Amino acid sequence: MRSFASDNNSGVHPNVMEAIIKANSDHSIAYGGDDLTLKAIDLIKNNFGKDCDVFFVFNGTAANVLSISALLKPYEAVICASTSHLNTDECGAPEKNTHCKLITIETKNGKLTPDAIEPYIKGIDNEHHVQPKMISITQSTEYGTVYTIDEIKKIAELAHSHNLYLHIDGARIYNAAAHLNATLKDITFGAGADVVSLGGTKNGLLFGEAVIFKNIQYSGGFKFIRKQSMQLASKMRFIAAQFIALFSDDLWLKNALHSNKMARLLSDELKKIPQIKITQNVEANSVFAIIPPYYISLIQQKYFFYVWNEKKSEVRLMTSFDTTEEDISSFVSHTMDIIGVEKENKCKICDNIDLEIIFNKKKTKKYFYCKKCGYIYVEPTKLPDIDQEKQRYLLHNNAEENSGYPEMFENLLSVINDWHNESIKTALDFGCGPTPVLANLLRKRGIETDIYDPFFAPEKVYENKTYDLITCTEVFEHLFNPVAIMELFEKHLNKNGIIAITTHFHPSDSEKFAEWWYIRDETHISFYTHKTFEYLASLFGLEVLLCTRKNICIIGKTNTKFY
Ligand SMILES: [Zn+2]
Ligand SMILES: [Zn+2]
Structure with a gap:
């Protein structure tokens, strides 16, 4: 497996592993009284300043805490960014162990500024205030940005x-130094x-991490604090040996330069995908990007990474x-496959390369029209962004709540009912929108119904489940x-299950299409006919069981008994 989830997912650098193995000979004094520890401290002082006082600990949370x-004393406080590791990734360890309050500040890019901090330095000498x-x-x-x-x-x-x-959490200090070309x-x-x-x-x-104080005036008593906090390693030489390797031959710098370079490359490649938006300056070794929400879990099936902000559909790589x-x-190519980016101009559904170019009425938008399967899709540069899509989605649902929506659902249910009533016990409403109207109607009929929506119900409840x-x-x-979504549906469909889709079928005529009300919604980018769904279904051993004239398509596994 290759992963973009964290720089902790990678293994150990070979030089570091070799140093550990080399340290594993003979006996040595414990608790840091050994030669390797002295040497490692010396190397760190060479890089951070001769007056520094260096203490090794097991992990980064401990170094911060x-x-x-x-x-600090318990009535004192730490001012930090709301996104800081201290605040978000240490399970309250700073508060539990130091009893100090964290005063958090929202930032756009993870960086604090004097202007942002100053208002929080208040209540000094007032016993009512921390x-x-x-x-x-x-x-x-x-956020991968650098001060x-x-x-x-x-x-x-x-x-x-x-x-x-001033405390610096330097878990990735090397990447910052590499970016700034500074010591x-x-x-x-x-x-x-x-x-x-x-x-x-x-x-x-x-x-292995370390706490480094500017000089011994700051570190008085720290050896007791470290021991009392269970962070004193008895075989400290094995942490020290690793730092010796890291600070030999500028390994720290080579590693950091490399990971920074890879992040820039990743960002440059992802920028070529019009549906993806890079959200932060890429200065260190991370890339933050908005990926269309329907596709994140599909990309994650091959490459693991975290969704950083579920609401914004923003991921961290x-x-x-x-x-x-x-x-x-490979990651970028996999992502392109999932999102369906044109590597060459051919129909995403039937592979036909003979596509007709058509326009909206004002000729401000260009569409590709596949005459073989009937699929029409908008030119990629005209794709809506996520915020626009979410806003539009909210409007669109609310507006239709009072008019067409309930009627459409009733139509859909009666189609399903007429044809397939008895055997449906479980259902998934995929893309349910802000209010699960249809799901509630299904539940009223005694059908156990899950919902999923990338914006409004983002938990992937359907994973490891199948539905009728x-x-x-x-x-x-x-x-x-x-195509990716149909593949997902097939995977989660029971043997005699059915997929019920509504979308308005296009008029199969470029002049009528140009005038069609349905294309005026900026977030509508793909249009179908009965034939398109036949092609789409056949890709996954499915077939169209029924299509209504206007907008309903029922799909099932081939040979499904549909009654
Ligand atoms: Zn086609
Ligand atoms: Zn729509």
């Missing part, structure tokens, strides 16, 4: 002018930081020291790739 424990005592920034940020040295200096000045400490010292203590959580695991280590160009080209009935009303005209 203990940085706070060392410097006392802000630390600003914590993440470098590079959880410039100047930006850090300004935050440090603000912190120090109010007697606050690790320049972007940390040289820019005014007081304490740094130094990463390792995300840049090729097996495990991470690269690491061992991501290859091959990984990226899959309904999909007024969705197909919004799809970039109906």
Whole structure:
């Protein structure tokens, strides 16, 4: 498996593994009194400053939490970005272990600014208020953006002018240094930081991070805090050996330069897909992108990655020291297949290359019309963006709630009822919209009904399940790739199950099409006839059992007994 989920998903860099194996000989003093630990600390000081005080710990959450424990009292507070690892990914460990409040600030790109921070430095010396005592920034940020040295200096000045400490969560500090072409010292203590959580695991280590203080004035008592917090490694030489490898021959920099480069490549390649939008500057080793919601889970079947913001359909893709160009080209090609991007101009459904170009009435939009299967789809540059689609979706449903919708559902149900009543016990309404009207009607008829909608019910309840009935009303005209969705339906359909689709069939005439009301909705991008559904169904061993004149199509497995 290759993964873009996290830089923790990659393995251990071979040099690091070799260093661990080399350290595994003879006996040695425990708890950091050994030569390897001294050497590793020396190497880190060479990179961060001679006065630094370095302490190894097991993991990044501990490095962050203990940085706070060392410097703050329980009535003091840490100001950080709402997206910070401290706030979102540590299960409340900072609050539980330090008793300090986190004061979180919303940002657009993961970066705090003095202007954003200043209003939160308040209530000083007032016993009713928690006392802000630390600003914590993440470098590079959880959004893959990087603070410039100047930006850090300004935050440090603000912190120090109010007697606050500046902490840097440096889980990915190497990627930031690589991006800025600066030394690790320049972007940390040289820019005014007081304490740094130094990463390792995300840049090729097996495990092991460190807390680095600017000097011993900040680190007094820390050895006791570390032990009391269960972070003192007895065989510390094995953490140290890894850091020695990381800081030898600039391995940290080579790894970071490589993963940054892979992220840029990934972003450049994804930009070629008109349906995908990159949402953050790619400065370190992550790419944030909006991918059309219907396709995310299909892409994830082959490559794992996280959905960062479900509402925005925004995903996070991470690269690491061992991501290859091959990984990226296969991922992008798989994504293109799923979304149905034209690699050459041929019909997505029947592969016909003889496509007619037709237009809307004002000739502002171009469509491809396949005369073989009847499929019509809009030129990719005219695709709506996600926000537009969601807004339109809300409008469209509400507007039709009072007029056509209930009637359409009743029609659909009577078609299903007339033909197939007895055997339907379970149903999935795919693309149910903001209010599950149809699902409720089905439930009233005693059918156990699941709902899914990428915007309004995004949990993929259908995974590992099959259904007697899959309904999909007024969705197909919004799809970039109906083939992928039909494939998904086939997978989740019981042997004698049926798929009930509604979408308005187009008039099969380019002049009438140009005037057709249905194409005026900006988010309608795919149009079908009976014949299109016959082709589409046949791709997956399905067949059209029934089509009404206007807008209903019932599909089942070939040889389904339809009565
Ligand atoms: Zn076709
Ligand atoms: Zn629609």
